[in-house]
Amino acid sequence: MKNRKPLLGALLLGGLLLGGTAQATPSGEMLGNTCSGCHGTHGVSMGPASPTIAGISKAYFVDAMKAYRAGERPATIMNRIAKGYTDEEIEAMAVFFSGMSYEPQQQKFDAALAKKGAVLHKQFCEKCHEDGGTSSEDDAGLLGGQWTPYLSYTFEDFKAGTREMPKKMKKKVEELQLKAGDEGLPALLNFYASQGK
Numbered sequence: 001m002k003n004r005k006p007l008l009g010a011l012l013l014g015g016l017l018l019g020g021t022a023q024a025t026p027s028g029e030m031l032g033n034t035c036s037g038c039h040g041t042h043g044v045s046m047g048p049a050s051p052t053i054a055g056i057s058k059a060y061f062v063d064a065m066k067a068y069r070a071g072e073r074p075a076t077i078m079n080r081i082a083k084g085y086t087d088e089e090i091e092a093m094a095v096f097f098s099g100m101s102y103e104p105q106q107q108k109f110d111a112a113l114a115k116k117g118a119v120l121h122k123q124f125c126e127k128c129h130e131d132g133g134t135s136s137e138d139d140a141g142l143l144g145g146q147w148t149p150y151l152s153y154t155f156e157d158f159k160a161g162t163r164e165m166p167k168k169m170k171k172k173v174e175e176l177q178l179k180a181g182d183e184g185l186p187a188l189l190n191f192y193a194s195q196g197k
C-alpha cells in the first residue's frame with residue numbers, strides 16, 4: 001500500500017507531461033508554412049533545385065527528414081533545416097504534405113530522348129516508381145514531373161555513393177547501365193520532364 005501513492009502520482013504526472021508535449025506541437029500546416037520560400041506555398045516548388053514535396057508519401061517524407069537531420073543524406077541546405085524539428089513535428093508535416101495532391105511540373109524536354117526514356121523506365125523503374133514516377137504511393141519518391149536539376153543532382157549523389165540506393169534499385173540501375181550505357185540517364189531525365197501536366 002505504501003508505494004501506491006507515489007506510483008499513482010508518477011503516472012498522473014507522466015500523463016500530464018505527455019499530454020502537454022502533444023499539445024505543444026504546432027500543426028503540420030503551421031510548420032509547413034516555413035518551407036514555402038523554397039518548396040512553394042502548396043509544396044509545389046518553383047524550382048529548380050528544390051523538389052516538389054506535395055503528394056510525397058508520408059513514410060518517404062519522414063525517412064528523408066530524419067536522414068537529413070542525421071547527416072546521412074547529402075544536402076546543400078536541408079541538413080541544417082531538418083535539425084530544427086522533433087520527430088513529432090516531422091510526423092505532423094508528413095501528414096500535411098502527403099495529404100496534398102501532386103502537381104507534375106511542366107518543363108522543356110527532348111521528345112526523341114523522352115521516348116527512349118519511357119521504354120527504359122518501364123523496364124527498370126516502373127515497378128517501384130509507378131505511373132511514370134508520378135506516384136509516391138510505393139514510398140519511393142517522385143520522379144515524373146519532378147524538377148530535372150534536382151533529379152540530376154540526386155543521381156550524382158547516388159552515383160558517388162553519398163546517398164545510398166535501396167539494394168533492389170541498385171541492381172536495376174546496374175542493369176540499366178549495361179543496357180543503355182551513358183545514354184540511359186539523359187533519356188530517363190527527359191522522360192521524367194515529359195510527365196508534366
Ligand code: HEC
Nearest residue numbers: 034035037038049050051061064075076077078081093141
Ligand atoms: C532555403 C530553401 C529550402 C527551405 C526553406 C526548405 N527546403 Fe527542403 N529542400 C531544399 C533543397 C535545395 C532540397 C534538395 C536537398 C538539398 O540540397 O538540401 C530540399 C529537399 C527536401 C526534401 C526531399 C524531397 C525528396 O523528394 O526527396 C524534403 C522532404 C524537404 N526538402 C522538406 C522540407 C521541409 C519540410 C521544409 C520546411 C520545414 C523545407 N524542406 C524547407 C530547399 C529548401
Ligand code: HEC
Nearest residue numbers: 063124125127128139140141142154166168169172173176
Ligand atoms: C525495387 C524498387 C525500386 C526500383 C526498381 C527503382 N527504385 Fe528508385 N527508389 C526506390 C526507393 C525505395 C527510393 C527511396 C530511397 C530513399 O528513401 O532514399 C527510391 C528513390 C529514387 C530516387 C530519389 C527520389 C528523390 O526524390 O530524391 C530516384 C531519382 C530514383 N529512385 C530513380 C530510379 C530509377 C531511374 C530507377 C530505374 C532505373 C529506379 N529508381 C528503380 C525504389 C526503387
